[in-house]
Amino acid sequence: MAVLVVLLVLLLTKPGFSQTNDRDNNTNVLIGMFCDQCLSCFDTAVAKLATCNSGNGAYISYDNCSVRYEDFVDFYNNPYVMEDGNGTPLSLCGNQSASQPTVFNQVVDGFLSDVRHATPKTSNFYVASTRNITSENAIVYVTAQCAESVNKAICQNCMNTAYDRLNDCLPNTEGRFFDMGCFARYSITPFFNASQTTDITNVLKGHSSKVSVIIATVVGVVLFILIVLSWFLYRAWKKSKRTEQDFEGAIHYDYKDLQRATNNFSEENILGKGGFGEVFKAVLDNNTVVAVKKVQLHHAEAKEEFDNEVKLISNIHHRNLLRLLGWSIEGSYLLLVLEYMPNGSLDMFLWGSRRGTLNWDQRYEIIFGIARGLAHLHNEFHIKIIHRDIKSSNILLTDDFKPKIADFGLAKFQPEDQTHVSTKFAGTLGYSAPEYAQYGVLSEKVDTYSFGIVILEIISGKRSTEVKSDRQFSSDYLLENTWKLYENKSHIKVIDETLSLNQYEQENVMKVIEIALLCTQSPASVRPTMSEVVLMLQEGQSLGKRKLTRPTFVNNQDRRIYIGSSRPKVIQATTQPQS
Structure with a gap:
């Protein structure tokens, strides 16, 4: 039985989530720097946790991120539920003391108290704020965050513990706190951009006196009653106007x-x-x-x-x-x-109106990002999801050309105790694995096959169904043409002619082409998992001891599959219209 693994991630600096009109170049550089630090931290943490091959859970905490996994679901709703080990909170204090401890202690203590009250009241359980200390001629930076999966009460309890522990660090100028449910840190050294701060003034209103608290409580109760009443009336009204289907989280x-x-x-x-x-x-x-x-x-x-x-x-x-x-x-x-993805779909950059505008670094990051998204669906989510329709038009690009897999209309669950499911074919010929297109045998390796085809499209700038014809009455689609070039050790010819690559980049692209061919092998069992693909791409690995064999080629125009011979075997397949 597959081990159920859930990742609980705190992105502690929240890079790239704030919006700013600051046009200062230094600010833009800082935002990009913090974003890179966050992503780098996450990748480093995941790579480190991947080496934990004993036990049923592990966690790791850095300054910029914290990552944890367990083989049971309960901790996602309550991180203090543990099946082994211990969840003892950890605090670290700096070794430098403030020059005027009395004033420093007073300001920072009040600041930390405000942050502990504000954090559970924000929509994402996250606060980053600053406060001036005039006597020290310094600025104190404080950030705190609870896991978004916990409730407000758990977040508040964790923040109370963080406040007590960090208060013990005073008058040192720096302190960190980490627990299963939250993280907090203060320092007079900047560790986030000024444009990323949270305004906690409005959040803290109502805490200044007992009278205001009582008034707020009374008003809250009255509002709650009105909201509940309104909700029931609204539900009764809407029930006759729409279906009763509700979807959690949207x-x-x-x-x-x-x-x-x-x-x-x-x-x-x-x-x-x-x-x-x-x-x-x-x-x-x-x-x-x-x-x-x-x-x-x-x-x-x-x-x-x-x-x-x-x-x-x-x-x-x-x-x-x-x-x-x-x-x-x-x-x-x-x-x-x-x-909304401002750069639209990937296919527009490969053979559409913006063809040739992506350099190799951008294409590699797109390939790597798609692999990570599929690995999450197959192995990192609490259930295994098969997308079934991975293709270039279903890959959307952010404003900085990061990929996002879209269109889950054909997606299916795969039970963890089954190697595959049998189902009617629905997908896009040219991207679908032969065992699925011919027999309806569906597993996560179907997505792996489609991913391999998309890699070849990204590298070549050609459609999977585009014909490569060298002589009359002979036509090869992209996969078959790539395989023939690989057999002749000339698969460098697959690379898009619009790319200008140095020797190191050419060698890197050749390895990625080999990974694409590995993803399209048959039978499905010899294809790597998407988690293995992520590691191969991340570490620049070659195939190692793996040996490539001739793929099974699908002729999409007449819907025939050729398996190691020139004699066609006709298949019947119902395809979704290509988007």
Whole structure:
């Protein structure tokens, strides 16, 4: 039985999440630096934890991040639930004392007290703030964060412990606290950008006197009663107007609000079209830009796909998976509200209007990011999810060209006690593994195969179904052409002609091509897992002792599969329209 592994991550500096209008170049450099530090810290922590091959859990804490895994689910809701080991809080104090301890202690003690009260009251259990100490001619930097999976009470208890422990560090100018449920740190040395601070003034209002606390309590009770009453009335009203399906983790939007945000789903706001509908750019009332996927119900499977996509991705959060923000069901209209990706889909940069604008570093980061997203779906989430439709048009790019896997309408669960499931084929020929396209045998290795095809598209700048014809009556698709070049040790010819590479980069690309061919091997059992692929890409590994064999080639035009011979075997496959 596969071990159930859940990662609990505290991104302690929150890099890249704040918005600023500061145009100072130094500020932009700092934000980029903190973002790189966070990602580097996370990757380092994961690599370190991967070496823990005994026991059923481990955790590691650095200044910029904290990562923990366990083989049971309970800790995600309450990190203090432990099956072995101990969860003793850890505090570290600096060795330098303030020049005027009395004033320093007074200011920092009050500051830490404010932070412990504010942190559980913020929407994401996160605070980063500063306070001046005039007598020291210094600024104190404080950050605190609870795991977002815990509740407010657990966060408050953890913050109280953090306050007590850090208070013991005074008058030292630096202190750190780490526990299973939270992290806190103070220092007179800057460790986050000034533009990333949290305004805790409004959060702390109402704590200045007992009278204000009593008033706030009374008002809160009255508001609570009114909210509960309103909620019941609202539910009764809505029950007759929409389906009773609720989706945990996503916001329900009013259809008219989304209609207005998309300018009545106007043609000029269309971002793309898929098999079951269109995707529109939308500007909400708070000026937030989102993407709205409008599912068309004239397809028989549209409602089922809509429910499937919402249920699957409403609770998935990963930097390389497109985030679902909300949903709407109104009559025959089914809408998904998704993150807006300003650079659109990957295929536009490979053979579309922006072809040739991606350099090798950007392409490599895209390949690596897709691999991490798939590894999360297959191995790092609490259930195994198979995407089933990995292709370049389903990879969206952020403003800094980081990839996010999109379109989970065809995704399926794979039970942990089964090596595969049998199902009707649904996907995109040209990316689908032969055992799935021919026999409906579905496993996570189907996504691995599709990922290998996408790698070849990213490196070559060509479609998987684009014909490479060297002589009359002979045509090779991308995979077959790549294999023939590899057999002749000339697979350097696969590389996109728009790329200008030095010798080191060429060698790196050749290794990645070999990884792509390894991902497309048959049978599926010889393909690597996506976690193995991540390690191979991360460490620049070659194939080592693995030996490549001729892949099974799928002729997508006449829907035939060629397995080691020129004699075709016809398959019957129902395909989704390609988006």
